[in-house]
Amino acid sequence: MQSDSSTEERIKEAARVVFYKKGFAATRTRDIAEEANINLALLNYYFRSKQKLFDIIIVEALTRFVKTIKVVLNDKETNLEQKIEALARNYIDFILEEPEIPTFILTEVRNNPEELLKKLPVREIIANSIFFEQHREAVELGKITEPNPLHFLMNLLGLIIFPFIAKPMLMAINDLKTPEFNLLMQERKKLIPIWVKAMIKTE
Amino acid sequence: MQSDSSTEERIKEAARVVFYKKGFAATRTRDIAEEANINLALLNYYFRSKQKLFDIIIVEALTRFVKTIKVVLNDKETNLEQKIEALARNYIDFILEEPEIPTFILTEVRNNPEELLKKLPVREIIANSIFFEQHREAVELGKITEPNPLHFLMNLLGLIIFPFIAKPMLMAINDLKTPEFNLLMQERKKLIPIWVKAMIKTE
């Protein structure tokens, strides 16, 4: 492993592009070789098989996907409001760099939940987070109406992630182009915390 | 075409089950035949090809998916608040009957957006809806803070649909079982309208 443009790295980057866009089953190793401008045989030389190459890509994606949440939810220095702001900001920035990552992850996890999720300690990372603890305290103090933190998490992640998943549909509905879509996502970094705070306390 | 348990119908139902779960590319015609308890050759006898069978399934799914929104968004008898309530109620009920339909549609649309969406007049149905008209009026009257109806639609649909898409992850995080998950979704039929109304008017 030397420069970023080594053959091995080129194949990995190409694999990321194609797998993200089409998923494991619809991807042909030829697509990856073409995207990487390498000979097909080199793919197997470096990674043994399509499956092994895919495993590397999906684990890296899952790790970054979960870590981006984890870091925020377990930050001892921030309160709940700050966590909402940080999550919206960091997560939207993260996804804007790789807009296809949410759909990629969610569809591949669907195809293979137990296999993929046991590779990462998702449960410990999220369920025992400082975020959940702070949520519980806020509920006890009457600052939050809905006591179930799962609703809170679904709402927050839904507001952040859903537009990226629904992007193809949304672009068809309003024939939106990608630059305009990205602008909407930039707006949401500021809007989502406002909305979520309004949702928190209802009569 | 006679009873619902005719061979043809059995194959279609099996195809729906398998395609919903695995998507087009990962599905083998043998999987469908097995699920339907029929001989593999019968699939081609009735539907000519895997692609033709798939087209039937996806168009049916898309039609129902869009129609469920369309009916609500174009109802002249209801105001904006009532549309929010109706959408949460109808859509969650609809998806609870076929929980895999959102992921199925979103991933297949990703693979083939132009081809699939030109088959349905999604744009006219949504973009020119009474819902958007009522939203515009409410903005002019100062009843809604955020003027862009796309944000409104993304939020509403995200709150409704996202939990179903993220279900495998959520179940891993809190090792939730399906009955408990469904209970959460029932709760959301009432909670989402409350949340959305709170989001609408912010300072």
Add this chain to the structure above:
DNA sequence: GTCTATAACGTGATAGAC
């Protein structure tokens, strides 16, 4: 390390008997 050629396999589809 990289290439060409090809083997090995899985899958969609059909021929033809019943």
Add this chain to the structure above:
DNA sequence: GTCTATCACGTTATAGAC
């Protein structure tokens, strides 16, 4: 209409020359 047997093809993976 339904079955068994098989073809035809595309794709993954490897052998072997360079």
